[in-house]
Amino acid sequence: MAGNRAVAYQGPGVVEVVDTAYPTFELQDGPGVNPANVGRKLPHAAILKVVTTNICGSDQHMVRGRTTAPAGLILGHEITGEVVEVGPGVEFIKSGDVVSVPFNISCGRCTNCKKQRTEICLNVNPDRPGSAYGYVDMGGWVGGQAEYVLVPYADWNLLKFPDRDQALEKILDLTMLSDIFPTGFHGAVSAGVGPGSSVYVAGAGPVGIAAAVGAQLLGAAAVIVADMNADRLAQAASFGCETIDVSQEDPRQGIARILGREEVDAGVDAVGFEARGHGHGAQEAPATVLNTLMDITEAGGALGIPGLYVTGDPGGIDEAAKVGSLSLRLGLGWAKALSFTTGQCPVMKYHRRLMEAILHDRVRIADAVHATAISLEDAPKGYAEFDAGVARKFVIDPHGVTGKVAPL
Incomplete structure (x- = not known):
């Protein structure tokens, strides 16, 4: 089985790159995982090789110690990836697809999801409506600042890019579809x-x-x-x-x-x-x-x-x-x-049309936010520089896919 490396919050002001478990089609116990979610079967999920995953200001709140996030929490809710494996319940998403992952985790089945209120899905977080990857009090879904990550309800949640080569050419723009642009x-x-x-x-x-x-x-x-x-x-x-x-x-x-x-x-x-x-x-x-x-x-x-x-x-x-x-x-x-x-953005309400705006050169969001690709190992430095107020959006590229990684 493949290994996995990820960015973990270890306490106020401290993040580290650690060895962590490769995803499985069952939610395992770990830091921040709601006990009611432990052992949850995920035949509807997909495992992604992470192409890009961004450092977000919301992550920074946790890293500063300004939330009740537990030590050891794997961070990262802004995820773009390549599908490497799907569960038996996945019908339309296929291995090799390059996809954007909305930071809101949603089931597509509850009354809120059916009203396009995917930010307050009723079925993914036992604590309250709404969930996200790698975030405090959001059910314990493992974060995506990692080499590999699991995405539940893959047919529903994943936005497939129509052309792989075009997507990789515009990846620094498309990576913003998971959260900040919507x-x-x-x-x-x-x-x-x-x-x-x-x-x-x-x-x-x-x-x-x-x-x-x-x-x-x-x-x-x-x-x-x-x-x-x-x-x-x-x-x-x-x-x-x-x-x-x-x-x-x-x-x-x-x-x-x-x-x-x-x-x-x-x-x-x-x-x-x-x-x-x-x-x-x-x-x-x-x-x-x-x-x-x-x-x-x-x-x-x-x-x-x-x-x-x-x-x-x-x-x-x-x-x-x-x-x-x-x-x-x-x-x-x-x-x-x-x-x-107020509240989380319902990403799925906007991400497809914003994707089209990017693909048709109507907007250059990566230039606007000064997107800067860094390695997974440099993520702690990225957090420190972001906290210091640099005018950049750090994009972690764990596998060197962008071809634009520069050392910090």
Whole structure:
């Protein structure tokens, strides 16, 4: 049997590449696996040789120790791979197919899946609706920052690329379909972005950049990206976004400078629960982004909130924040009749059309997020650099398939 290597969270600030089990068609016990899932038979699954798997800001929350993730958890929910084996219950996916894996694990059978709400599938996580690979409190499905990974409900979950050679040529773009591109696009869609819109995107990390690209794809007239990181703001400006450095400029003043008015049509939170306040030397203030968006979004507008918020944060600034309770100006949001969309992105709602946009050269998401291929062994360095705020999206290539791996 083949071996397997993977990236494991070992404690706050520590990730290591470890030897781990090769996947089988049964969910084994391990760090983070819900006891009710142990021994679950998976005849509907496929085993993938991982082509690319990305480091995500959501992974970084765990690695910083800001969740209740257990030591030894195999990380990675952004997965693109080649099918090497299928279970007896798989009918349409075949060995050799190159596929994108939505980070949401879903069954395709429950009432939520049938309503395209694959982010809150009822059958894959005994703890609560919704699941993901390699993530805390998501049922214990093993992560894909590895050489090989198992994907359940393969016929349902996997997006097959129509042409293998074309897919490998565009792999650094297509790898973004597993999470950040649909997630950012979902943030823009749920904020009501359309032709001629003005949109404020809080956060210039990869998801914020993807939201900005998504807003442009939807026809926004002005996409304003706000952050405190000069390199990330420069990355946003490189493909036509306006920018506000909120360590130096008040958001309303920045919007007025750009638009001639102090409010936008739509707001996107691509920061989440580790948000900081505004101004020079601002400290963590987790409600800042949501309160700002309520302030600067016009009455009757909408907020898309793909930024992650959690129910358990050991590093929260106070007891309320540790359980996900924030001091929101809900009265302001109510008075302005604002709409809010929270939760995981239902990736399958968007990924096929976004794939077509990539394949037909309508969008270059890899360039926008500065995709950078690295080896599996360099993953710990990638986490460290990402945590330091580099304007890159690190793409782990365990088998050297991209031909673009560079040492860190």
